[in-house]
Amino acid sequence: MTGLPAISDSVFGSDAMRAEKRMVAANSVLAAVAITSLKVFVGVTTGSLGILSEAAHSGLDLIAAVITLISVRLSDKPADADHQYGHEKVENFSAFIETGLLLLTCVVIVYEAVKRLFFHHVHIEPSLAAFLVLFFSMAVDFWRSRALGRIANKYDSQALQADALHFSTDIWSSGVVALGLGLVILGRRLHSQWLIDADPIAALFVAGVIVFVSSRLARRTIDALLDRGPADARNRIIAALHSVEGLLEVDRVRIRRAGNRYFADVSVGLARNVTFQRSGQVADEVTNTVYRILPNTDVVVRSVPRAAIAENIFDRVRAVATRHNLNVHDVSVQDLDGRLHVEQHLEMDEQLPLKQAHDRVTNMEAEIRGENPEIASILTHIESEPATIEPGTRVERDAQLEDRLKTIAAEFPEILDTHDIKVKQVRDRVYVSCHCTFADELPLSRVHDLSTALESRFKQEAPELFRVLIHPEPSTDNRR
Incomplete structure (x- = not known):
């Protein structure tokens, strides 16, 4: 992944995150033990199915809290050789187990409620202790759901979110059970049988709440386990990527979630003559674009070479050369009687034997003609690409040579002045470099022609020169 801070350095991979998640999960376990026991x-003492169903629900919450604590500890382990994507999926799997336990509890509660309503009536003795326990559990559940929800939202932990959702529904279900017990008391005073049967009815309502919560949790858990991407994130990423400079197309965007992290595989099309370094820069921009939409994402970018719609003959020639890992320059194309003739300069390793170099050039030229049937001929000038640093000595300033060169440069009216002339000697060869000033608006092609002509004139007047290098400067940036 490029362009992003390492996960271990981010808030999602910090020791503080791990400590907070484990602390709130451990506190939830302790609270669940106390409430379930009460x-x-x-x-048991009152015989209330509503309270017993709540006890079963709380017992399930205890199991879920233990699973959450274990999953939080496991999911925080870093990636290893056997789990290259990390262990975050443990949170999703634990949420899946919790869903199954919830549904199993619903089956038991519904079975007991139906049996008490229609087949086996159980005498219930509501007591002050029952109400106190229910109200106490509601207060604890409120505290637990708030604490879990805060940490879950802070670190986007699905396991903690599941626990928080459980305990928030416990508040409502406990309230319904308390209401059911109150209706039982009222029914006995009013001698109303349907009010007396309110307790199993309340238990059915609790089961309904659990089913509702389970369905929401199951959907999110299954989505995570089946690698369903976050809603609308893919479309937002694709839309944002179209603004990345140099990107021709977005081939594919795949997103999967593991715990509180996302993994994104992005395949993009780049112009086929883009350099490897530029390709890396575009990959960084793509990564940062994804990160702005989905923080804490591990992004892998694959760049695919593509032929641009506006590609011309020069681009196509250079694209083939790049594919052969060859560097061409000074490409010129002439149109003679409707057929194109290409001339180009090619740099190759100076240690390469001529036969091997010629064979590589021949293969490249054949491929260029194969992809461009309109080309009738290709002439390639093979140059040696220096691969060694040559020791040289600076020659003392030769005022006479400088005057000769400036006189020659004066023959070209478009060359405004010549300065910074330097002479070096390398292996008994004389190298000359100088700066020439041109008008700002002069086309680069004309500047190149003038520089080439000036180099030729220098060598005519001073045959001892082996190489002449001319650096062009605009008149407004003349750094004499």
Whole structure:
């Protein structure tokens, strides 16, 4: 992944995150133990199915809290050789297990409620202790859901979000059970059988709440386990990527989630003559674009070479050369009687034997003609590409040579002045470099022609010169 801070350095991979997640999960386990124990005791002493169903629900919450604590600890482990994408999926799997336990509890509650309503009536003795336990559990559940929800939202933890959702629904279900017990008391005073049967009805309502919560949790959990991407994120990423400079097309965007992290595979099309370094820069921009939409994402970018719509004959020639890992320059194309004739300069390793170099050039030329049937001929000037640093000595300033060169430059009216003339000697060869000033608006092609002509004139007047290098400067940036 390029262009992003390492996950271990971000808030999502910090020690503080791990400590907070583990602390809130451990506190949730302790609270679940206390509440479940109280509900079981009061439910058994009162015979209330509503409280017993709540105790079963709380017992399930205890199991879920333990699973959450274990999953949080496991998911924080870094990636290893056997789990290259990390262990974050453990959170999603634990949420899946919690969903199954919730549904199993619903089956038991519905079975007992139907049996008490229609087949086996159980006498219920509501007590003050029952109400106190229910109200106490509601207060604890409120505290737990707030604490879990805060950390879950802060670190986008699905396991903690599942626990927070459980405990927030416990508040409502406990309230319904308390209401059911109150209706039982009222029914006995009013001698109303349907009010007396309010307790199993309340239990059915609790089961309905659990089913509702389970369906939401199951959907999110299954989506994560089946690698469903976040809603609308893919379309937003594709739309944002179209603004990245140099990108021709977006071939594919795939997103998967593991715990609180996302993994994105992005395949993009770049112009086929783009340099490898520029390709890396575009990949960084793509990565940063994805990161702005989905923070904490591990992004892998694959760049695919594409022929641009506006590609001309020069681009196509250079594209083939690049594919052969060859560097061409000074490409010129002439149109003679409707057929194109290409001339180009090609740099190759100076240590390469001529036969091997010629064979590589021949293969490249054949491929260029194969992709461009309108080309009738190709002439390639093979140059040696220096691969060694040659020791040289600076020659003392030769005022006479400088005057001769300036006199020659004066023959070209478009060359405004010549300055910074330097002479070096390398292996008994004389190298000359100078700066020439041209008008700002002069086309680069004309500047190149003038520089080439000046180099030729220098060598005519001073045959001892082996190489002449002319650096052109605009008149407004003349740094004499």
